[in-house]
Amino acid sequence: MLKIYNTLTQQKEVFKSIHPNHINMYVCGPTVYGDIHLGNARPIIFFDVLKRYLTHIGYTVNYVSNITDVDDKIIDKAKELKMSELELTQIYTDHYFDMSKKVGSQLPNLMPKATEYVSDMIHYIDELIQNGDAYAKDSGVYFRVRNVSDYGILSKQNIDELNEGVRITLDQDKEDPRDFSVWKNTTDGLSFDSPWGKGRPGWHTECAVMNHIIFKEEIDIHGGGSDLKFPHHENEMAQTVAHSNHHLARYWMHVGRLDVNQEKMSKSLGNMTFVKDLVKSVDPLAFRLLMVSHHYRQPINYSDDLMQQFVKEYDKIERSLKKVFLTMKLNGVSRGKPLDDILIQFNKLMEDDFNTPNVMTIIQDLIKQLNKEKDELIKTNIYETLSVILHILGVMPEFHISDDALNTYRKWEQARLDKDYQKADELRKMLLDEGLI
Ligand SMILES: [Zn+2]
Numbered sequence: 156m157l158k159i160y161n162t163l164t165q166q167k168e169v170f171k172s173i174h175p176n177h178i179n180m181y182v183c184g185p186t187v188y189g190d191i192h193l194g195n196a197r198p199i200i201f202f203d204v205l206k207r208y209l210t211h212i213g214y215t216v217n218y219v220s221n222i223t224d225v226d227d228k229i230i231d232k233a234k235e236l237k238m239s240e241l242e243l244t245q246i247y248t249d250h251y252f253d254m255s256k257k258v259g260s261q262l263p264n265l266m267p268k269a270t271e272y273v274s275d276m277i278h279y280i281d282e283l284i285q286n287g288d289a290y291a292k293d294s295g296v297y298f299r300v301r302n303v304s305d306y307g308i309l310s311k312q313n314i315d316e317l318n319e320g321v322r323i324t325l326d327q328d329k330e331d332p333r334d335f336s337v338w339k340n341t342t343d344g345l346s347f348d349s350p351w352g353k354g355r356p357g358w359h360t361e362c363a364v365m366n367h368i369i370f371k372e373e374i375d376i377h378g379g380g381s382d383l384k385f386p387h388h389e390n391e392m393a394q395t396v397a398h399s400n401h402h403l404a405r406y407w408m409h410v411g412r413l414d415v416n417q418e419k420m421s422k423s424l425g426n427m428t429f430v431k432d433l434v435k436s437v438d439p440l441a442f443r444l445l446m447v448s449h450h451y452r453q454p455i456n457y458s459d460d461l462m463q464q465f466v467k468e469y470d471k472i473e474r475s476l477k478k479v480f481l482t483m484k485l486n487g488v489s490r491g492k493p494l495d496d497i498l499i500q501f502n503k504l505m506e507d508d509f510n511t512p513n514v515m516t517i518i519q520d521l522i523k524q525l526n527k528e529k530d531e532l533i534k535t536n537i538y539e540t541l542s543v544i545l546h547i548l549g550v551m552p553e554f555h556i557s558d559d560a561l562n563t564y565r566k567w568e569q570a571r572l573d574k575d576y577q578k579a580d581e582l583r584k585m586l587l588d589e590g591l592i
Contacts, residue, residue, distance in 0.1 A: 157212070159376075160452060160508045162384065162407040163309055167508050172375050173405065177215050179370050180206070181404070183362060183379035183387065184220040184266065187247035188232045190429040191254040193442075193457060194413040194420050198380050200443055200549070201410050201451045203260035205378075207547045208505055218263040221365050222248055224270050225355050230344030240345045254430045257439045259549040267369065269361040273347050276356040276364045279398060280337050280349075288397040289337055291351045292328035296338035298359075301331060303393040309407060310385035335359060335390050359390035366391070367399060377404035381411055381452075411454045428457075437462060440550050441469035447511045447548045472545075473552045475522050479538040480554045481591055482531060484561055491535030493543050497521065501544055511548065518544060560589050 157170040172178050182202045185195065206216045224244040233240045248268075255262060280296055283289035288302050300306050340354040347355060356364075366374065379388065388407065395403040412419070415426045433442060445465040449455045483489070501517055504510040518541065525537045545551035567582035586592045 157506045158508055159406050159408065161405075162409050165311070168406070170406065172214065173373065176213060178209055178217065178376065179374040180216060180218045180376040180378065181362075181366055181370070181374055182218070182220045182263070182377075183383055184222050185247075185251050186223040186226050186228060186358075187244045187251060188226070188229045189247065190431060191251060192420060193415075193428050193430065193433065194380075196254065196258050196430050196442075197413050197446060197451075197455070198378065198410045199255050199260050200258055200446045202263075202378055203255075204447060204511070204548055205376075205408075205509070206261075206263075207549060208509070211547055212502075217265075219265045219267065219365075219369055220263040221362060222251070222266055222268045223358060223361060224248065224268045225273075225345050225361075226358065227344075233344070250431075257430060257434055259440055259443050265369065267365050269356070269365070270345070272361070272365055272368060273356060275368050276360055277338075277347075277349050279364045279367065280356070280360065283337065283394070283398055286397070288394075290330065291338075293340070294328045295336050295340045295354060296351055297329055297334040298337050298390070298394060298397075299330065300333045300335070300393065303396055305396075306333075306393050307389065309392055310389045312385060312389070335386065337394070359387055360394060362387070363391045363394040363398070363403070366395065366403060373401045374404045376406045376408055378408040378410070381409040384409060409452065411449075411452050413455045413457055415457050417456055433462075437466055438469060440552065441466045443548075444469050444472075444550045447550065448515045450512050451509060469550070472518065472522055472541075472550075475525050476538060476541065476552060477554055477590070479525065479534050481556060481561075481564065483535055483538070484556055485564065486531065488535055491532070491537075491539035493540040494536055497540050498543060505547075514544065514548070556589075556591065560586075560591060563589075564591060 158167045159170045160166065161168045180202070182198060185191070191199075202218070202220070206218050209216050222244075225240070229240050229244060233243045236243065252262060280289060283298065284291060284296065287299070289296050289298050336357045337360040338349060338351055338354055338356055340352040342353050345355065346353045366377075377388070377391075392403045395401065414420065415428065418424055418426060420426055420428070430439075430442075433439075442462065442465070445457075445462060446455070448465070483491075497517060501514060504513045504517075521537055521541050525534060525541075528534050528537065542551055563582055563585050567579055567586060570576075570579035570582055583592065
């Protein structure tokens, strides 16, 4: 029985999909104006693992993640780089795709761009105004927070306490300081015609509208980084409740943050590490292994030392598997039979809100067994079991062993049997170069 921690109720709940065997999932995607750093990679990896696991247990998952391609930060960066916003967002959208694939994640089923939904957003905002849930002023359109009786339910904030600790623009156009912008009137940068003047939609409205248009109903899972709970997710949810009279999602899942040497990763501290730089010296799957070795809700305290530990860990897994893979190839065995009892243990852990840290213990135990085992059949079965688990976590190494390399290996074995040590030595060097022994 799958249990998921739901931020909305702050407890692990038995998961029940709205439609049988089908899951609709939306994860807030990137604002495309800069390189992907290690913290950004965490939800990219976790929600991919989530989709793989849900698919493994029999669901069809429709995973949607948006691209925010209109934003103040995009306008500023485009000015700084003297290029159009369109050019800038195209560069960083491609970069996002590249880095997602680099860290072993498949792209979501759909990645809608906010700019492609602007007419829907205008229509939606118009409906909010008609219903009295939003109001137009000279500076733009604002959402009337007080109309939503349980506002604050997701982020557990008391509406009357929101004055403090929250960045509230003292905007004279707002009826209430907690109201948020759903449309901003501006002609600075990319802007669109609307009944309220030239401008662009608010970020919280973009996600609410894309959900509304794409799914047309309450979805199963809405996810993102834990920093998005408030105000972004709270405001997405408030608009959906007001506009469509249903909740946005049944389960809200939030991924913990990634700190560097106990500090929050930030530009001002100069401790930003980008995925594109890390993968120059580190196998991206070793980085992914580090990520999945931590529980998705817990913060990760990243450091170079920690990364090096996982480089070694991953290398160990890769080398052990490669030896078995080679033997399987030599013996013409294509598959083994996974060990059912281990897969049952694995499922139990994953069903318990995705306890991947304990799954790591299973993996390490299997690697130890594999290295000790002499029986080729048992080794093949352990390999198969690991292959199932590592594929779901997205950290299964890919092995390519050419027929030439296999022949070299066979010749090496024969040379040793024939006690032709000189030849065996030459062949051994070749195999070492190929990383086969
Ligand atoms: Zn969003």
